[in-house]
Amino acid sequence: MTKHKTAIEWTHVPGYIGATWNPLLGCKVVAPGCANCYAMRLAGTRLKHLPRYAGLTRPTKAGPVWNGRVADESEAEWLKPMSWRAPHAIFVCDMSDLFYEGHTDEQIGRVFAFMEDCPRHIFFVLTKRVARMRKLIERRYPPAGPAENIWLGVSVEDQVPELLETSAAVRFVSAEPLLGPADLKGWLGNECEHCGTDQSARVWKGLDWVIAGGESGPGARPMHPEWARAIRDRCRAANVPFFFKQWGEWAPAMATARARACMLWPDGERCDDQVAVSQRADPPTILWRVGKKRAGATLDGRFHREFPAAEKRDNGE
Numbered sequence: 001m002t003k004h005k006t007a008i009e010w011t012h013v014p015g016y017i018g019a020t021w022n023p024l025l026g027c028k029v030v031a032p033g034c035a036n037c038y039a040m041r042l043a044g045t046r047l048k049h050l051p052r053y054a055g056l057t058r059p060t061k062a063g064p065v066w067n068g069r070v071a072d073e074s075e076a077e078w079l080k081p082m083s084w085r086a087p088h089a090i091f092v093c094d095m096s097d098l099f100y101e102g103h104t105d106e107q108i109g110r111v112f113a114f115m116e117d118c119p120r121h122i123f124f125v126l127t128k129r130v131a132r133m134r135k136l137i138e139r140r141y142p143p144a145g146p147a148e149n150i151w152l153g154v155s156v157e158d159q160v161p162e163l164l165e166t167s168a169a170v171r172f173v174s175a176e177p178l179l180g181p182a183d184l185k186g187w188l189g190n191e192c193e194h195c196g197t198d199q200s201a202r203v204w205k206g207l208d209w210v211i212a213g214g215e216s217g218p219g220a221r222p223m224h225p226e227w228a229r230a231i232r233d234r235c236r237a238a239n240v241p242f243f244f245k246q247w248g249e250w251a252p253a254m255a256t257a258r259a260r261a262c263m264l265w266p267d268g269e270r271c272d273d274q275v276a277v278s279q280r281a282d283p284p285t286i287l288w289r290v291g292k293k294r295a296g297a298t299l300d301g302r303f304h305r306e307f308p309a310a311e312k313r314d315n316g317e
Contacts, residue, residue, distance in 0.1 A: 008091055009297070010174075010211050010243050013307050016089035016122060023078045023111055024103050026056045026070035027096045030128055031156055033177055036219050039095040040066050063218065070102040078110075081118045089122040089310075099129040099136070108136060115150050122310060123150050126174055130159040134166040141167060151308075153209075157182045160207065164195055170208045170308050175231065176245055177215030178223045182231055184210065188238035209241050209308045214248025216292040222250035225285060228299055241306035244299045250287040251295035 004011070004018035011018030027040070034040070044057035044064020052071050057064035081090060092098055092115070098108060115123045127133050137146065145167025146152075153172040154163045163171050164187065175182045184207065186193035192206025212231050214223035228244060235242035297303060 005088075006091065006094075008094070009245055009305070010307075011089045011091050011124065012305075013089040013122060013310050016087045016310070017084070018091075019084070019088045020091045020094045021077075021081055021123075022093055022095045023073045023114070024070065024093055024098065024100075024107055025052060025073060025096050026068070026102055027066045027100050028068045028102070029066055033155060033179060034128075035062075036177070036215055036217055036221075037066075038217060040064060041217065043095065068102060070096075070100070072107065078114065081114060081121055081123075084121065087120045087122075089124070091124045091126070093125075097127050097129060098125055099127045099132040101129070101132070105136060109140065112140060112146065112150070116147055119147065119149050121149060124153060124172075125150060126153045126155055128155055128159070130154050130156075130162045130166070134162055137166050137168075143167065145169070151209075153211075157184065160184070160187050161194065164192070164206060172209035172211065172308075173207055174211040176211060176213035177221065177248065178212050178227050178231075179215070179221055181227050182212075184231065184234050188234060189240045191238045206238075207240060209243070209306075210235050211243045211245060213245030213297075214250060214295070216246065216248040220249035220289075222287045222289075223248060224287075225252050225299075232299060232304060241308050242304050243306055244297060244304040246292060246297045247295035248292055249295065250289050252285060252287055 002012070002017055006018050006020045008018060008020065011020070025043075029035070029037075029040075040057060041063060043053045044059065047053040048057065048064075052073060056067065056069050056071060058067045081088065092111065096103075098111060125133075133152065137152070140146075148169040150168065151170035151172060152163065152166060152168040153174055154160065155174045155176070157173060157175065160173060173184070188206045188210075189208070190205050195206050210231055212228055215221050232242050232244065
């Protein structure tokens with residue numbers, strides 16, 4: 001079994017070692033999905049005493065929050081991917097957003113230069129700032145797009161159209177945390193209804209990969225099973241790889257035993273301080289708060305751990 005350097009499951013591409021790389025640090029809350037950001041929480045708690053994370057968050061009653069400041073990592077951190085001889089699948093800036101406004105164009109350009117110089121690795125670039133990503137990609141790579149080992153993704157579904165107008169070998173959506181229904185109809189694979197075929201438009205096909213999962217950690221919000229099923233079924237119909245990462249803190253009653261903690265399900269009702277009930281389904285769906293580990297990562301009794309095709313690169317040996 002491959003020994004990975006990160007527990008983030010969707011970096012565990014077969015034939016590659018999953019890893020993270022943080023040449024740039026710091027961010028700012030821009031969307032509801034940022035509320036329980038694990039990177040923001042870590043930067044303001046367990047990691048705040050490390051020099052590179054010091055001063056990047058401010059304390060609030062709800063926990064640490066990004067304050068907008070940024071930090072440039074050490075040269076050793078910058079050079080890490082070059083020192084890894086075996087092929088790695090690397091989540092870039094998982095403790096930030098590469099296209100955060102606080103990072104300069106020059107810094108972002110340097111990150112892309114490093115990725116280009118490490119063709120044996122796959123680099124996942126995931127952002128909530130797709131407009132800036134598209135602008136910088138078009139400026140740096142007209143018209144073909146970045147190298148095949150650089151995969152571009154967004155974490156907000158309404159940014160999909162702009163993502164699909166950005167050239168990349170693989171374009172993906174990470175719907176995690178999944179906090180509501182995500183309508184991807186017409187945006188998937190070669191069945192994309194909104195994608196042009198003119199190469200000059202830099203748009204050839206729809207999304208190549210979809211990741212979905214529930215929220216974990218303090219204050220986690222529950223995910224309705226039907227939201228995940230809808231994405232799975234849409235991907236299956238379009239023959240697009242689907243990766244179900246986790247249920248998060250909450251799981252359907254049928255999947256687990258009674259739990260001790262609870263929170264109110266949006267537009268549902270509180271039962272006895274131990275469950276969340278959604279009335280959107282018929283019959284109503286009950287979810288128990290049991291923690292990420294017990295909730296697991298099976299959807300309707302099976303794992304969904306699918307990846308886009310990735311040719312293993314030469315490890316240089």
